[in-house]
Amino acid sequence: ENLTRQFARWLSRVHSDKLDAPALYLRSIRQLIGHSECIWGLIDTYPYPYQPFPPTRFQELEKRLIEWRWELREYAHRLAAVHGDFHPWNVIVRSGGDFSVLDRSRGEWGEPADDVASMSCNYLLYGLYQHSRVQGDFERLYLAFWEEYLEQSNDEEMLEVIAPFYVFRCLVIAHPDWYPDHPPEVRQGLLRFLVNVLSEKRFDYRNPNKYME
Numbered sequence: 001e002n003l004t005r006q007f008a009r010w011l012s013r014v015h016s017d018k019l020d021a022p023a024l025y026l027r028s029i030r031q032l033i034g035h036s037e038c039i040w041g042l043i044d045t046y047p048y049p050y051q052p053f054p055p056t057r058f059q060e061l062e063k064r065l066i067e068w069r070w071e072l073r074e075y076a077h078r079l080a081a082v083h084g085d086f087h088p089w090n091v092i093v094r095s096g097g098d099f100s101v102l103d104r105s106r107g108e109w110g111e112p113a114d115d116v117a118s119m120s121c122n123y124l125l126y127g128l129y130q131h132s133r134v135q136g137d138f139e140r141l142y143l144a145f146w147e148e149y150l151e152q153s154n155d156e157e158m159l160e161v162i163a164p165f166y167v168f169r170c171l172v173i174a175h176p177d178w179y180p181d182h183p184p185e186v187r188q189g190l191l192r193f194l195v196n197v198l199s200e201k202r203f204d205y206r207n208p209n210k211y212m213e
Helices: 002-015 020-032 039-045 055-078 113-130 134-151 156-160 162-172 184-199 207-213
Strands: 091-093 100-102
Touching: 002 039, 002 134, 020 039, 020 055, 020 162, 039 055, 039 162, 055 156, 055 162, 055 184, 100 184, 113 134, 113 162, 113 184, 156 162, 162 184, 184 207
Parallel strands: none
Antiparallel strands: 091 100
16 A cells, blocks of 8 residues: 555656646647547457447447547646556566656646546456455555545546546556456446446546446
């Protein structure tokens, strides 16, 4: 848990560096949704048709994301320094407990929610491997990461913008070609999460399981 909190503290320090450049923020949101390496591109790499998530569900997902794109135009003041691909496989932890990060992606500036979603969704993934819902050690780590980040950054506004970033990151870790060994219930939990998280204007980080029902 201490290491998880260190991740959150490091990330909050990175995100404290802000930039007033609304066009650059809008570009980052456009890339999130429409870039070939982000949501639209990921959807096109899924099998077609994909029985666990048929084309009609992908179409509905895309329509809702267009609405979110326009809502996020109001948050251009949030532009900050970001890592861009902050997840467990891009962190090297040394024996003394300190760590280094690798593979900074998609430029220096963006929405901090991308980094928070990228790391925290992995706690949800591995929590689903242990139980039919996230509980136990991985729920504790997930909550510790969120609580530490919010305490250090004082960025409650992130809860209003993070949903589309969770869609992106969950599409990655639920992908049947890249992660073929997921049990069906794990993959379905992630797919339900990425749909349901868009249904609320403010993400309820304390209750992640409700988005998987």
